[in-house]
Amino acid sequence: MNLLSSVLEKIRPSKEDEDKLQEVVNKLLERARKVCEEEGMGKPMLVGSAARNTWLKGEKDIDIFILLPETLPREKLEEIGLRICRKIAGGKGREKYAEHPYVTFEFEGFEVDLVPCYEISDPRKIKSAVDRSPHHQAYVSPRLTPALRDQVLLLKQFMKGLGVYGAELKIHGFSGYLCELLILHAGGFLELLKQAANWKPGQVIDLEKHYPNEDEPRRIFENQPLIVVDPVDPGRNVAASVSLQTFTIFVRGCQDFLANPREEFFFPKEIKRLRKSELVRILRRRGTEVYCIVFKLPDLVPDVLYPQLRKTERALVTVLTEAGHKVIRSDVWGEGTGAILLEVQPCVEKIEVREGPPLGVSAENFVRSYLLSPIKLAGPFINPSGRVVYELESHRPSPEKVIRETLKEKHLLGKNIGEVLQRGYRLLRTASIPNLLDHPHLSLFISDYFTKCLPWYR
Helix, strand or coil, rough: CCCHHHHHHHCCCCCHHHHHHHHHHHHHHHHHHHHHHHHHCEEEEEEHHHHHHHCCCCCCCCEEEEEEEECCHHHHHHHHHHHHHHHHHCCEEEEEECCCCCEEEEECCCEEEEEEEEECCCHCCCHHHHHHHHHHHHHHHHHHHHHHHHHHHHHHHHHHCCCCCCCCCCCCCCCCCHHHHHHHHCCCCHHHHHHCCCCCEEEECCCCCCCCCCCHHHHHHHCCCCCEEEEEEEECCCCCCHHHHHHHHHHHHHHHHHHHCHHCCCCCCCCCCHHHHHHHHHHHCCCCEEECCCCCCCCCCHHHHHHHHHHHHHHHHEEEECCCCEEEEEEEEECCCEEEEEEEECCCCEEEECCCCCCCCCHHHHHHHCCCCEEEEEEEEEEECCCCEEEEEECCHHHHHHHHHHHCCHHHHCCHHHHHHHCEEEEEEEHHHHHHHHHCCHHHHHHHHHCCCHHHCC
16 A cells, blocks of 8 residues: 555654664663673663664654562662662653652653663563563564564554554553554554454453453453453553543544545644634533633653542542533643643523432421422422422532532542642633633643544544
8 A cells, every 4th residue: 555655654764763773772771781780780671662673753762671680679679770770861860750760861862761670580470560571572572573563663653643652541542562462463554454443342362372262351351442461471451551432543543544544544633723712712602611720730750640630530520410510521631731621511400300209108308308498499299200399499509619619628639639739729711711722731732622523534
């Protein structure tokens, strides 16, 4: 297909790109080996797409793992591992924390992650999640021919175009390693798309046939839309990060591409940045009440930040719903500035119907509750279902009141997000939302929310 050849020309690194990467990798590995010798332990190992030549043109990520003896206690792994990583980074590194600490720094234009891990002989007996990565390297590298590497590049760019590439918790999508396994499974990009076009939630892929049938992995990895058994550790689903939403986007994207292949699937149009006048018209047409909570972000890595943002979002949606409000849609943002956006259907009901117990159950307390109530409009009477009924004036608390009260309840919110919100936030309502288009960190978020569309249809 000429289209795929054309896409490959744009995404495959040039010889100069490859030479530059190799030059930088050699310098880093040499530096890492010297530091490990000084410390008397540790082996540096290049892993990830840079090691397997499955990186896309323009990507500048290098992952170097420092393999340490599995006999080290966990606290010693962190202490010694961090000391080695800091020395390699030459004091320029920044410590980050996921499952355990690691160091990231910039080196000759590349973003370098230095990650301590255990040198584990059996990947089924890992002590931390990162311990599998060297085994992934050993599994994938010898199986990926140059032709298959090109197919991986196509799949990665296709997923980037669809907006589902990346296992981080902001995206809940497909990791680079998962892309490589999918190509090894299907044998090529188009072959995979033809298979994936027919996937249903609960799809199982088991390259090494660790399980006798598909029922067992479905039982072990219950309610996960895509199950790709890790070839080096059958107790792990490589696709565990893939949500039902991103799974469905990928399947729909495969179906639509096969029906009408075009470059927009790989390189979609950019999100349209709205002008204030356009957003004012959109808000008027939608007729909803929009609330946006804007706050300073805590210093957390995205994989820690986004689950907390979403926990806070879920709490707000739940409490609004329990208060009788209908939340149309909501979203979160965590780049530079924190934001939680909630869109609520205006409340038009002026009457609230309260039903009492059915016949056979005493209604005395229910009748007494509203008999003399100032908000009673009618009742008690019996409805066609045989229940005692009151019609009352609706006295729902406003969405703004619900939101502000909920934000005081730290135990309902993400831990660090809750702490930040106690120190202050801005709550903007519908009329002020267009002003967020002037915000350097929020204009894209607001524009995307109000023009939401599958990327290949933009």
